[in-house]
Amino acid sequence: MAGKTLYEKIWDAHVVRQYDDGDSLLYIDRHLVQEVSSPQAFAKLDDDGHKIRKPENHIALPDHAVPTIRKNATFADGLAARQVERLRANAINHNVEYIAPDDQRHGIVHVIGPELGFTLPGTTLVCGDSHTCTHGAFGCLAFGIGASECANVFSTQTLRQKRQKTMQVELSGPLPFGVTVKDIILSLISQIGADGGVGHALEFTGSTIPHLSMHARMTLCNMAIEAGSRVGMVAVDDTTLNFLKDRPYAPKGALWDLAVENWRTLKSDETAVYDSYALVDVSSLEPQISWGTSPEQTSGVTAHIPFPQDEPNLDRRRKLKKSLEYMGLTPGTALRDIAIDRVFIGSCTNGRLEDLRAAASVVKGKHISKNVSGMVVPGSAQTRAAAEEEGLDKIFLDAGFEWREAGCSMCVGMNDDRLSDKQRCASTSNRNFEGRQGQGGRTHLVSPQMAAAAALTGHLTDVREHI
Numbered sequence: 001m002a003g004k005t006l007y008e009k010i011w012d013a014h015v016v017r018q019y020d021d022g023d024s025l026l027y028i029d030r031h032l033v034q035e036v037s038s039p040q041a042f043a044k045l046d047d048d049g050h051k052i053r054k055p056e057n058h059i060a061l062p063d064h065a066v067p068t069i070r071k072n073a074t075f076a077d078g079l080a081a082r083q084v085e086r087l088r089a090n091a092i093n094h095n096v097e098y099i100a101p102d103d104q105r106h107g108i109v110h111v112i113g114p115e116l117g118f119t120l121p122g123t124t125l126v127c128g129d130s131h132t133c134t135h136g137a138f139g140c141l142a143f144g145i146g147a148s149e150c151a152n153v154f155s156t157q158t159l160r161q162k163r164q165k166t167m168q169v170e171l172s173g174p175l176p177f178g179v180t181v182k183d184i185i186l187s188l189i190s191q192i193g194a195d196g197g198v199g200h201a202l203e204f205t206g207s208t209i210p211h212l213s214m215h216a217r218m219t220l221c222n223m224a225i226e227a228g229s230r231v232g233m234v235a236v237d238d239t240t241l242n243f244l245k246d247r248p249y250a251p252k253g254a255l256w257d258l259a260v261e262n263w264r265t266l267k268s269d270e271t272a273v274y275d276s277y278a279l280v281d282v283s284s285l286e287p288q289i290s291w292g293t294s295p296e297q298t299s300g301v302t303a304h305i306p307f308p309q310d311e312p313n314l315d316r317r318r319k320l321k322k323s324l325e326y327m328g329l330t331p332g333t334a335l336r337d338i339a340i341d342r343v344f345i346g347s348c349t350n351g352r353l354e355d356l357r358a359a360a361s362v363v364k365g366k367h368i369s370k371n372v373s374g375m376v377v378p379g380s381a382q383t384r385a386a387a388e389e390e391g392l393d394k395i396f397l398d399a400g401f402e403w404r405e406a407g408c409s410m411c412v413g414m415n416d417d418r419l420s421d422k423q424r425c426a427s428t429s430n431r432n433f434e435g436r437q438g439q440g441g442r443t444h445l446v447s448p449q450m451a452a453a454a455a456l457t458g459h460l461t462d463v464r465e466h467i
């Protein structure tokens with residue numbers, strides 16, 4: 001008999017009820033609540049006269065709309081200010097722990113969940129945010145949900161869900177010089193497409209994984225949703241356990257030992273069968289750059305902008321033309337010749353300490369191009385403090401970058417950090433949709449090292465020539 005995949009193990013352990021149509025009612029262990037997606041859920045709760053069933057299983061914090069200059073902070077607009085204030089009021093009203101922007105534990109939900117040890121292996125964790133897949137790096141079943149689902153989790157601590165198919169994504173070989181996990185996941189998405197993972201829970205496996213830190217695994221799982229998959233997972237190993245030990249919300253003492261015993265079983269059985277399979281030959285990768293308006297429109301740094309007439313599929317050809325028009329790019333241009341105006345280093349994809357270290361190592365002792373304005377935004381207050389302890393802030397400031405406070409910042413145009421019309425940005429975030437970083441703004445997704453190198457030269461460039 002076939003064994004179970006990691007996804008199936010955690011799923012089965014959380015089924016409360018099985019419905020005739022194949023849906024399952026799942027028990028939800030933990031819920032992260034942010035300001036953009038929660039107002040309707042709290043309103044529904046209040047309208048129905050319901051209380052939150054287990055307030056201690058939820059943490060609320062604002063990240064999307066918070067200004068990243070906190071002193072004399074002004075909000076981008078009335079909506080942003082209202083969202084943050086409503087979250088605070090709703091959380092207090094419902095006895096949910098609220099982490100304010102000036103709290104030392106503050107940050108982007110997907111950065112602080114793991115930092116606090118709120119994200120734990122074997123659990124189900126949800127948030128009204130599509131990048132909740134990030135937490136799957138800890139061998140937990142984490143996925144983004146909609147506002148009405150948030151209301152269900154509040155009042156019942158359960159969710160009715162359809163079980164996904166499973167996809168094994170094998171990463172093979174060591175990371176070459178100058179190549180990072182960001183390049184792995186961008187390359188996977190360009191290979192299988194932005195819809196390649198639809199209906200599937202991805203599990204990243206293979207010889208590359210044991211060498212990846214938790215920070216790197218989170219970057220990997222963060223972008224599962226950009227391949228169309230709500231879930232991205234990595235099995236538990238010593239790296240996972242070492243990261244979590246002694247974190248504030250992680251179990252302690254005998255409970256820790258008991259938990260570890262259970263968590264060690266959180267890997268797919270040898271005999272497990274996945275519904276589909278993809279392979280990334282990591283050892284042959286080069287640094288990647290997205291050049292279009294979907295993360296799948298990505299190529300290696302040595303490539304050129306494609307010619308739409310070479311695309312045989314008419315629908316794809318039309319989309320390609322439209323992307324290049326929006327991006328203001330001419331077919332045949334070398335990616336390395338594209339001049340940029342701005343650099344953004346941050347987000348829940350690449351705003352963690354290792355990312356900042358990597359970017360700092362490229363710009364140390366140098367100065368960014370006079371044509372570029374650069375911004376570094378740590379993913380959390382703790383990340384910011386740790387970076388300052390190592391002097392990374394000084395390296396960035398000396399190089400001409402701005403050093404901001406934690407938040408989603410220019411990953412998404414919901415706060416003051418935005419691109420203006422036609423501004424071009426090398427960004428470490430995860431989405432390059434039209435208008436994502438500000439109306440008319442043009443985004444190139446890259447790794448932190450690649451973003452740092454682009455800041456130095458004023459154009460997209462190959463980081464391998466700068467380290």
Ligand SMILES: CC(C)[C@H](C(=O)O)[C@@H](O)C(=O)O
Nearest residue numbers: 036037064128129130131412
């Ligand atoms: C605003 C929020 C709900 C959204 C998401 O669902 O992911 C945002 O975080 C994003 O990255 O696009």
Ligand code: SF4
Nearest residue numbers: 131347348408411412
């Ligand atoms: S940093 Fe970007 S991707 Fe992550 S939660 Fe915020 S807006 Fe979404």
